[in-house]
Amino acid sequence: MLQVHPKTVYYWVRTGRLNALTSPGGLLRVRAEDARALCQSAGMPIPAELATVKRRVHVVEPDKTVSRSLVRNLKAKGFDVRTYEDPYEALIATAKEPPELLIIDVRHPGIEASRAISALRRDDNTKRTRVLVWSDIGHDEHSTLLEAGVEAVVPRGDAAALVKAIK
Template sequence: MAAQRILIVEDDPTIVQAVAERLIVEGFEVATAADGPAGVTVAASFLPDLLVLDVMLPGFDGLEVCRQVQAARPVPVLMLTARDDETDLLVGLGVGADDYVTKPFSMRELVARIRALLRRSAVTAAVAHEKLKIDEAARRVHLEGTELHLTPTEFDLLACLARDPGTVMTRSVLLEAVWNWVGSSDSRVIDTHVKTLRRKLGTSWIRTVHGVGYALDRQ
């Protein structure tokens, strides 16, 4: 299996070297860029699986890099920021970033965040069937070519079921994976969201296994 590709866009050479060396040790293929325009150019040719992106960059900032990269090819983005201002972070998430780490950060935390984002984006564009296409990186769902407008929780629930189509997932597993409710047995929230998903998908996609949970069926 080919190594996953990480592009680091950061103007501090000390940080670039430290992050690149650690990611290479972790088995990733790494490319780097030191300013905004170079980041966009390298992303177009390197085609990274994930972007590690500093907010403050020469040329133009990381927010603009994120906008341009996501417009050309959606990719998971982890932002590095020295700012702890909520507005800046919300803007970053609003233009397509998936997560952020505030400087200074530990390499262990950075690698853990990267792996988590890559796992989330691992669902292919056609996880269940050619008719149903789920793009986790872009958080978009198309059914027979028509985009469905899902709430964030509906999307997370559908993506969770789609990671292993045909397999029944228990309510406790879904509660922990989607809502982070460990040990909860309250299934009403799941049942409600399944109902709304069925209204948008059609009733044949999600199968109920009474007393157990739900499965996304192959059509």
């Protein structure tokens, strides 16, 4: 599919350039999202098999009206979107089936967002998941989240900034 020798793929996995899962039989399995990300970062052409794979996004948003609006906009851009009101449910789903992108409103009672995001960054399966925070937060919390591994913090309600951050 990538038109390279299997030893090259093994080298990429071993050096951390390409994320892979190991099957119970010891075989390496590469997710389509990871192979596509490698092609993009290395300037390689994206094979047709990978170009048609929908990019998965998890959206954590308690407000159903806002959630529907985000889903509509993301689906129009070709994303496979899954929504969650409960951040814990979203984090569990993200760990089980990592999306390309996690958009989370961190203003949920009982969740310490920076610790949750740090945990995602430490996990081999989720460390490459892009995380965007969609929330109105103070400068101190903004800095803490960026240190934890958030790609961007977008002010709540600024759809144009969110679309720009997703690209």
